[in-house]
Amino acid sequence: MTVLATALDTASAEYAAHREALLGKIDALDAEHAKALAGGGEKYVERHRGRGKLLARERVELLLDEDTPFLELSPLAAWGSEYAVGASLITGIGTVSGVECLITANDPTVRGGASNPWTLKKAQRANEIAFANRLPCISLVESGGADLPSQKEIFIPGGALFRDLTRLSAAGIPTVAVVFGNSTAGGAYIPGMSDHVIMVKERSKVFLGGPPLVKMATGEESDDESLGGAEMHARVSGLADHLAEDEPEALLRARRVVARLNWRKAHADPAPAEEPKYDPEELLGIVPEDLKTPFDPHEVIARIVDGSDFDAFKPLYGPSLVTGWARLHGYPVGILANAQGVLFSEESQKAAQFIQLANQRDIPLLFLHNTTGYMVGKEYEQGGIIKHGAMMINAVSNSRVPHLSVLMGASYGAGHYGMCGRAYEPRFLFAWPSAKSAVMGPQQLAGVLSIVARQSAAAKGRPYDDEADAGLRAMVEQQIEAESLPMFLSGRLYDDGVIDPRDTRTVLGLCLSAVHTAPVEGARGGFGVFRM
Incomplete structure (x- = not known):
C-alpha cells in the first residue's frame, strides 16, 4: 500500500479562512440551484398540481429504483440568460430496474415545458453522454415544443435531437418515451423516434399540429382526443405501445420496459471499494480563495481515492504536474493533477507519456485542474515549450480511454486544453465553486x-x-x-455541473460506473506526430 500522508493542518487560521470562503460560495451555489428546483414558481407549480399531475422531479423520483442516487447534469443551464435557470429541462443519470439510464424530463411549470436555446443545448449534451457511455435513454415528455419567440435559434439546430434518437437506436442503445401531456409539433417526434412509447389515458396529446393549426392549414375541425389522444394512438395509429391509466402506472410500465431490455454493462463489477483514510469534509479547506496561491493536489487525491492509496508516476520529474495510479469506488484511474499551477516542458512530456500508458492499459483518466497555463518567456520558448505543450494536447486529443475532468482552482489558457477542457470532449466535466476559467487571469x-x-x-x-x-x-x-466564474460557465454548459467538493468522490464514482457501461479501450497508437 502506498497511502498518501497528509500535511493539512485543519486547526490553522489559513485552513479556516479557506473553508469559510468556500462555504460562502457553496451557499451562493445552493441559492442558484434552488431556482432550478422551483421550476416556474409557486403559481405555476400549484396550477400543475391542480390538474392532478406530478411535478417533473416527482416523475423522476418514481421512475428511479428506491434509495438510489440521481446524478443531475447541467442544473444551472441558462444561468445569467433571459431564460429560467435549468432551461425547463431536467437531465441526469439514475438507476431504473437495475440499469443505469440517461433520463430527461421536461418541466411543464416553466412556459409549458417549451424548449428554448439552452434547453436544446442541454438536451444535446445529454444525448452525447448517452451515446458515449451506451446508456439507455428515458424521456419523460410534456412540452409544447419550441418557445416560438426564440424559434430562429432553435428550429435549424433542433433537428439534431431527433437525429440523435435515431442514431442511439441504430447503435443498439434503447430509447423510451413516456408522454404525460402535450408533445406537440417537433416534440411529437420524440415518441415518434423512440423504441418504446408509453402514454397516459386522457392526458397524453401527441400531434404534429394541434386543432388550431389543423383548422388553419386544412379547414378541418378536430379535437385533441381524436387528433392525438393516448387512446387513439394506442388503438388506431399504433404510436403508443402501452396505455397507462395514470402517471404512476406509466412510470411503472417504463420500469418494466427497462427490466425487459436484457441490458448488460460491458464490464464486470469493480473491485471492492475502500473509503479514503481522510475525511472528505476537509476538502473545504484546501483551495485558497486567491488562486495565485498554490496548493498541494495530493491533499485532494488523498480524500477522493480508495484507501488514499496512490502510486505516483515520475514524481521527481516535472513535479508541477502530479501523475499516478489509483482506484476510485473500485475502478482503476490514472490521475493528472496540477501542483504549482504552471506547466513546463517536463510536465508536458510526462503527461504525454502517462496518457499513452493509460491507453495501453485501458485505464480511464482523471484530470484535476489548477493551472494558469504553459510557461512563457524567452528561456522556455527556446526550450521548446510550444512543441512540448502541443505534445501533451496531442496526447489528450487522441487518447481513447474515458476522460473525467474536475476544475478545482484555476483553469486558464492552453493549460485548460492540455488538462482536457470541454473542447477535448471529456466524458464528464465538473467544477468546484472555487474554480475559474478563462483565456488568462x-x-x-x-x-x-x-x-x-x-x-x-x-x-x-x-x-x-x-x-x-x-x-x-x-x-x-x-x-x-x-x-470566469463557475456559475457563468455552467450556465453556458461548459461543464456538466458545479458540485460541492465534498461530493467529488461520489460524483466521480457514479461517472466511472456509467462509463463502464460501454467498452473501455485505449488507443494503440494513432497519436499523430509528436514533435521532438
Missing part, C-alpha cells in the same frame, strides 16, 4: 490590453491617458472575473 488580460494600447499610442506619437487606462483596466478585470 483578469489582471493579466487587463494588463496585456493596457500594454498594447500604450504601445499603439506611442507608435502614433500620441500622449497616453493614464486615468482612462486605469478605468479601462478596472472594467476589463471586472468583466473577465465575472465571466
Whole structure:
C-alpha cells in the first residue's frame, strides 16, 4: 500500500479562512440551484398540481429504483440568460430496474415545458453522454415544443435531437418515451423516434399540429382526443405501445420496459471499494480563495481515492504536474493533477507519456485542474515549450480511454486544453465553486490590453491617458472575473455541473460506473506526430 500522508493542518487560521470562503460560495451555489428546483414558481407549480399531475422531479423520483442516487447534469443551464435557470429541462443519470439510464424530463411549470436555446443545448449534451457511455435513454415528455419567440435559434439546430434518437437506436442503445401531456409539433417526434412509447389515458396529446393549426392549414375541425389522444394512438395509429391509466402506472410500465431490455454493462463489477483514510469534509479547506496561491493536489487525491492509496508516476520529474495510479469506488484511474499551477516542458512530456500508458492499459483518466497555463518567456520558448505543450494536447486529443475532468482552482489558457477542457470532449466535466476559467487571469488580460494600447499610442506619437487606462483596466478585470466564474460557465454548459467538493468522490464514482457501461479501450497508437 502506498497511502498518501497528509500535511493539512485543519486547526490553522489559513485552513479556516479557506473553508469559510468556500462555504460562502457553496451557499451562493445552493441559492442558484434552488431556482432550478422551483421550476416556474409557486403559481405555476400549484396550477400543475391542480390538474392532478406530478411535478417533473416527482416523475423522476418514481421512475428511479428506491434509495438510489440521481446524478443531475447541467442544473444551472441558462444561468445569467433571459431564460429560467435549468432551461425547463431536467437531465441526469439514475438507476431504473437495475440499469443505469440517461433520463430527461421536461418541466411543464416553466412556459409549458417549451424548449428554448439552452434547453436544446442541454438536451444535446445529454444525448452525447448517452451515446458515449451506451446508456439507455428515458424521456419523460410534456412540452409544447419550441418557445416560438426564440424559434430562429432553435428550429435549424433542433433537428439534431431527433437525429440523435435515431442514431442511439441504430447503435443498439434503447430509447423510451413516456408522454404525460402535450408533445406537440417537433416534440411529437420524440415518441415518434423512440423504441418504446408509453402514454397516459386522457392526458397524453401527441400531434404534429394541434386543432388550431389543423383548422388553419386544412379547414378541418378536430379535437385533441381524436387528433392525438393516448387512446387513439394506442388503438388506431399504433404510436403508443402501452396505455397507462395514470402517471404512476406509466412510470411503472417504463420500469418494466427497462427490466425487459436484457441490458448488460460491458464490464464486470469493480473491485471492492475502500473509503479514503481522510475525511472528505476537509476538502473545504484546501483551495485558497486567491488562486495565485498554490496548493498541494495530493491533499485532494488523498480524500477522493480508495484507501488514499496512490502510486505516483515520475514524481521527481516535472513535479508541477502530479501523475499516478489509483482506484476510485473500485475502478482503476490514472490521475493528472496540477501542483504549482504552471506547466513546463517536463510536465508536458510526462503527461504525454502517462496518457499513452493509460491507453495501453485501458485505464480511464482523471484530470484535476489548477493551472494558469504553459510557461512563457524567452528561456522556455527556446526550450521548446510550444512543441512540448502541443505534445501533451496531442496526447489528450487522441487518447481513447474515458476522460473525467474536475476544475478545482484555476483553469486558464492552453493549460485548460492540455488538462482536457470541454473542447477535448471529456466524458464528464465538473467544477468546484472555487474554480475559474478563462483565456488568462483578469489582471493579466487587463494588463496585456493596457500594454498594447500604450504601445499603439506611442507608435502614433500620441500622449497616453493614464486615468482612462486605469478605468479601462478596472472594467476589463471586472468583466473577465465575472465571466470566469463557475456559475457563468455552467450556465453556458461548459461543464456538466458545479458540485460541492465534498461530493467529488461520489460524483466521480457514479461517472466511472456509467462509463463502464460501454467498452473501455485505449488507443494503440494513432497519436499523430509528436514533435521532438
